[in-house]
Amino acid sequence: MRILLGITGGIAAYKAANLIRGLSELGHEVTVLPTENALRFIGKPTLEALSGHAIETDMYQDVAAVRHVELGQQADLILIAPATASFIARLTAGIADDLMLNAILASEAPVFLAPAMHTQMWQNPATQANLKTLESRGIRLLAPASGRLTGGDSGPGRLPETQEIIDFVLSAGKLSGKHVIVTAGGTREPIDEVRFLGNSSSGRMGIELAIAARDEGAKVTLIAANIELPIPGGIDTVSVSSVDELEAAMDQSCDVLVMAAAVSDYKLAKPHRGKLPRNQSLTLELLPTKDLIANFAVNHPEAYCVAFALVAQEDSNLLTIAEQKLWDKGVNAIVANRSSALGSKVTEVTFVTKDDQHEFSGEKSSVSVELIRQIAGKLS
Ligand SMILES: Cc1cc2nc3c(=O)[nH]c(=O)nc-3n(C[C@H](O)[C@H](O)[C@H](O)COP(=O)(O)O)c2cc1C
Structure with missing residues (x-):
């Protein structure tokens, strides 16, 4: 399956490295698409080495190929992990201001989100209202795990374990449970x-x-x-x-x-x-x-x-x-x-x-x- 893995700028972005490896080892073709802010948390060389492909974030590079449409239409499945509060808000509003959001909006593939953020950001009514809207549009959400967060706090907001994310994404198909x-x-x-x-x-x-x-x-x-x-x-x-x-x-x-x-x-x-x-x-x-x-x-x-x-x-x-x-x-x-x-x-x-x-x-x-x-x- 061709999986478009979007990574946004949260502290858990480094965990996406394990996701790339886990999904690739199952034989999936993983295209990695980080936001500019995600690259503040995980290095491009790591993502390029693990995925085996050059990483692009610039909407206006290789314009003739219309990359955002190509990326969106080639994907069989889109997974955003971790998904920041900011990204969730932009997706809810349909704000296509980077390559990832343009690709998602141009795609008909099923979209899965694994949000991760501080507990108060997760519980914030704005975030919860946005998630409700996304769910009503058929976007599938994996609730964050509870545990130790950045800065020493504890509570819901952690990115779930790699295997849990992979199971969530792959078990949502039409033959789930069969x-x-x-x-x-x-x-x-x-x-x-x-x-x-x-x-x-x-x-x-x-x-x-x-x-x-x-x-x-x-x-x-x-x-x-x-x-x-x-x-x-x-x-x-x-x-x-x-x-x-x-x-x-x-x-x-x-x-x-x-x-x-x-x-x-x-x-x-x-x-x-x-x-x-x-x-x-x-x-x-x-x-x-x-x-x-x-x-x-x-x-x-x-x-x-x-x-x-x-x-x-x-x-x-x-x-x-x-x-x-x-x-x-x-x-x-x-x-x-x-x-x-x-x-x-x-x-x-x-x-x-x-x-x-x-x-x-x-x-x-x-x-x-x-x-x-x-x-x-x-x-x-
Ligand atoms: C140290 C640090 C950690 C952060 N962790 C998170 C996080 O886990 N979740 C989140 O939603 N935002 C987090 N942020 C805020 C995002 O980086 C910020 O909202 C950014 O605009 C998100 O960009 P993006 O969604 O385009 O990737 C963090 C910021 C900093 C400085």
């Missing part, structure tokens, strides 16, 4: 102790779906079948290899199951013990494997089940195949895609339910965001 299981990768059926029947699924689509579900606030379990790609934080991962292992790992209750793994349709009747010798003809007896998601849908009627249908590149019956699978498997939705998507960073999919169909194409990351939004929409 458990989503995503299966990914390709299963391997042993032929002997060193050889297997497998497929070329990289697991990329499943990982992107897991990330998109995590970013919508879900608790995500990724069941990873033979995946070599890195898996970002905030996702519980269970590693499996064969169809039987995948079946066992899937048998748990959840709100959503997305079956993105490429599951072998066959397994050996009797895998060879040891290593098969070469230079002799070999006949393998293959048995069909179970339809895991069809079984899961029967055993877990509480779950919204999404199956993938991989259709040959030249097959013109993609929709008919998807609709047939919807009924055959007894699932809520089918994501139909083409074999060219295997191992690729891009894809073209049709999301098919009994009620509607939607097509998405592009990078697997952005297609996954769209698919997860569709699924979240169906749950609500």
